[in-house]
Amino acid sequence: MELKVMNDQGQQTATLAAADAVFGREYNEALVHQLVVAFQANDRLGTRAQLNREAVHHSTRKPWRQKGTGRARAGMSSSPVWRGGGRAFPNSPEENFSQKVNKKMYRAAMAVIFSKLAQDGRLLVVESIDVDTPKTKNLAAKFKAMGLENALILTNEISENLDLASRNLKNFWVDVPRYLNPVWLIKFDRVVVTKDAIAALEEMLG
Secondary structure: EEEEEEEOOOOOEEEEOOHHHOOOOOOOOOHHHHHHHHHHHOOOOOOOOOOOOOOOOOOOOOOOOOOOOOOOOOOOOOOOOOOOOOOOOOOOOOOOOOOOOOHHHHHHOOOOOOOHHOOOOOOOEEEEOOOOOHHHHHHHHHHHOOOOOOOOEEOOOHHHHHHHHOOOOEEEEEOOHOOOHHHHHHHEEEEEEHHHHHHHHHHOOO
């Protein structure tokens, strides 16, 4: 797979031979969907809670006598069949939504996503990316010159200047391949990868 290498002005300067196993796969929607759903589920927290019949504030007095009224038997108003009563099977804050993701599935799905990004022209390869000073406006100007408005930046090493300069750019995120997840790859319009990061991705996913 041949990838175009761009400069700071968004102009092609060279080509890079990338591994087909990572950047030349056929798109598999079911595999990508399964991985994205699993990652979103693993980020989910059990913050919801419902009351059972013991926890609701109701009197334990029997609403009416057992026989002779013509109505159904009732023990207390906290019963799950009553309006305002406790839930029979309430949601718990300790509920676990996590899903297991096998390494083989993760590598294959991530390779499919990178291949799709390359096919759609959303993957941009650069020699390196950094700034001389930790100034947000300098980095924003560089991204603007490259024609980027919303992008994920992947580099092997994040310098202190790059880290500080990118913090306040809400439409950009700088990270290393090691902590990459599929939700970020799909969320951003463009993915900018340095040549060193390409080699790291090939080692991780190949």
